[in-house]
Amino acid sequence: xxxxxxxxxxxxxxxxxxxxxxxxxxxxxxxxxxxxxxxxxxxxxxxxxxxxxxxxxxxxxxxxxxxxxxxxxxxxxxxxxxxxxxxxxxxxxxxxxxxxxxxxxxxxxxxxxxxxxxxxxxxxxxxxxxxxxxxxxxxxxxxxxxxxxxxxxxxxxxxxxxxxxxxxxxxxxxxxxxxxxxxxxxxxxxxxxxxxxxxxxxxxxxxxxxxxxxxxxxxxxxxxxxxxxxxxxxxxxxxxxxxxxxxxxxxxxxx
Numbered sequence: 001x002x003x004x005x006x007x008x009x010x011x012x013x014x015x016x017x018x019x020x021x022x023x024x025x026x027x028x029x030x031x032x033x034x035x036x037x038x039x040x041x042x043x044x045x046x047x048x049x050x051x052x053x054x055x056x057x058x059x060x061x062x063x064x065x066x067x068x069x070x071x072x073x074x075x076x077x078x079x080x081x082x083x084x085x086x087x088x089x090x091x092x093x094x095x096x097x098x099x100x101x102x103x104x105x106x107x108x109x110x111x112x113x114x115x116x117x118x119x120x121x122x123x124x125x126x127x128x129x130x131x132x133x134x135x136x137x138x139x140x141x142x143x144x145x146x147x148x149x150x151x152x153x154x155x156x157x158x159x160x161x162x163x164x165x166x167x168x169x170x171x172x173x174x175x176x177x178x179x180x181x182x183x184x185x186x187x188x189x190x191x192x193x194x195x196x197x198x199x200x201x202x203x204x205x206x207x208x209x210x211x212x213x214x215x216x217x218x219x220x221x222x223x224x225x226x227x228x229x230x231x232x233x234x235x236x237x238x239x240x241x242x243x244x245x246x247x248x249x250x251x252x253x254x255x
Contacts, residue, residue, distance in 0.1 A: 015108035016060025084210025130226035
């Protein structure tokens with residue numbers, strides 16, 4: 001990564017969720033994969049990317065437990081209510097002190113994201129200078145261990161020219177959209193000035209009545225802003241287990 005990029009970049013990790021389907025009292029970010037909390041995997045990857053990156057960790061459910069596990073040497077921001085990923089990103093602003101040009105957003109329940117993917121995401125954004133760059137994954141089908149991707153991942157909506165027009169959460173898709181095999185993996189880089197000017201425009205008129213980060217893609221589209229993507233090469237990086245069954249599958253797939 002270009003050293004000049006690091007000084008302009010702030011990283012936000014969304015770690016406020018409960019993860020009810022895990023049937024655990026722990027916050028989802030503290031779910032163990034190979035004996036290590038999800039979020040610890042991500043923090044180690046960020047350290048490999050650049051040891052000087054100090055992410056903003058958005059906490060909510062059992063916030064003190066996350067602070068207990070990770071320690072006091074992190075910057076935390078509080079999401080006071082569980083109102084969706086967009087609301088969590090809104091909440092991160094309180095923890096950001098320095099001037100910055102770019103905002104990299106990651107989910108704490110996606111432990112296998114790699115340094116290489118983050119570098120590609122950052123480099124693509126720096127090269128093309130769009131308003132948003134996001135990660136996607138293309139799957140051949142939804143069979144076997146990929147079955148969980150069918151309902152857990154939003155679909156990338158493109159026009160006839162291949163331009164990203166939106167991301168549709170599964171519960172908001174129609175039958176045709178559900179067959180789209182290009183999925184959003186929940187990794188984003190935003191042009192910071194645009195993000196903070198537009199984030200309060202997100203609406204919660206969807207099946208979950210939540211504020212989605214995905215809606216920022218829709219807003220950018222309506223403003224004729226540029227949106228770029230990178231394709232994550234390894235589908236495992238995209239996985240964010242939502243149940244103990246899905247976690248068991250991931251444990252078996254990781255080598």
